[in-house]
Amino acid sequence: MTDLKSSSEDIIIRFKDVYKSFGRHDILKGISFEVPRGQVLGLMGGSGTGKSVTLRHVIGLLKPDSGRVEVEGRNVPDLTKHELADLRKRMGYVFQEGALINWLTVAENLALPLQENTKLSKSEIDDLIAEKLKMVHIPDAGEKLPSEISGGMKKRVGLARALITDPDIILYDEPNAGLDPQIARSINELMREIADQHHATALVVEHRLECIETVCDEVVFLYGGKALVHEKTADFLRPTHPQLIEFLGPEARNA
Known part of the structure; x- marks a missing residue:
């Protein structure tokens, strides 16, 4: 995995060796990544790789089986009900269906x-x-x-x-879902405009490359339950890792 690091005081969201299973289905298998303050990080991966599961850990709707999910240095699963409610007040969540x-x-x-x-x-x-x-x-x-x-x-x-x-943190779950390309493009531009003006830290789960290219500063590729690739967006869209090349296909280099 390409390693992009910032000073610890600038890290708003941190996943450290997080595992999560549902019954016999292992979804997250030691996922680790960091999101610096004010950055927009995209999460990409195939169906069932844990993208939305990752978002739900940030907001405390799910707890990891092991590992740490930190927001501003505090482990989310350790928060009291009151502390979690206060944290959620400082988050915005954009749902797939509105x-x-x-x-x-x-x-x-x-x-x-x-x-x-x-x-x-x-x-x-x-x-x-x-x-x-x-x-x-x-x-x-x-x-x-x-x-x-x-x-x-x-x-x-x-x-x-x-x-x-x-909010200080915005979580986007498939913001382009169900939209035609022209409308999706306008939403992408609006998301980037919000990022530039609002300066919130954001996680974006999305499968459309145009959204990733327009909105995100960095991208994590989830594969095999781990953050296999973590790169700046421009580098991500010119893939060198075999699994990422297979996932993105020729569309990436034409993004």
């Missing part, structure tokens, strides 16, 4: 995390909703229901909801 509540308007969906986790007034919440909808370039969508907006707009609403609490 995960919007269908009977609430866009604005009401965005308001929920603020109503549940802050003591902001209604006017302060309204101001934040307007700010985030403007940030994702859908300023007039607040009064619409999820059924009244397109798939691409739902992705933008999902981004706005992830950003509504100004």
Whole structure:
């Protein structure tokens, strides 16, 4: 594995020799990698290699069988329920399907995390909703229901909801899922814009090379339950490792 290192105080997410199995299925087999502050790291790999499982460890929805999953130097499985809740308040999670509540308007969906986790007034919440909808370039969508907006707009609403609490860490799970190439391209550009302006540390699970190339600073390739390759994006897209060449194919060098 190519070794990219930063000083320890700059590491926001660290996986150290993490193992995870479900019954007889071994998913993570000693995965190790680090994400420096402000970096966007892509996670790629074949189906069943543990990409989404890795995300769920960061947010504490899963616990490793062994190894350490650290966020800002603290081992997530060791956190109390209260400490884990506080950590999650500082994270944004962008789901594959948007995960919007269908009977609430866009604005009401965005308001929920603020109503549940802050003591902001209604006017302060309204101001934040307007700010985030403007940030994702859908300023007039607040009064619409999820059924009244397109798939691409739902992705933008999902981004706005992830950003509504100004998180330090953003986790993206297949942000291009279900989108046609043109809409996916606009979402990729928006994600990169958010990375440049918001400076949050991010993990991106994605299988489309265009997203990886546009959004990510570095990429980890999961293979055989381990982080087989960890390189800067430009190097990753010009693969030299045999398994990575086989996985990416000729599409990589034309990215």
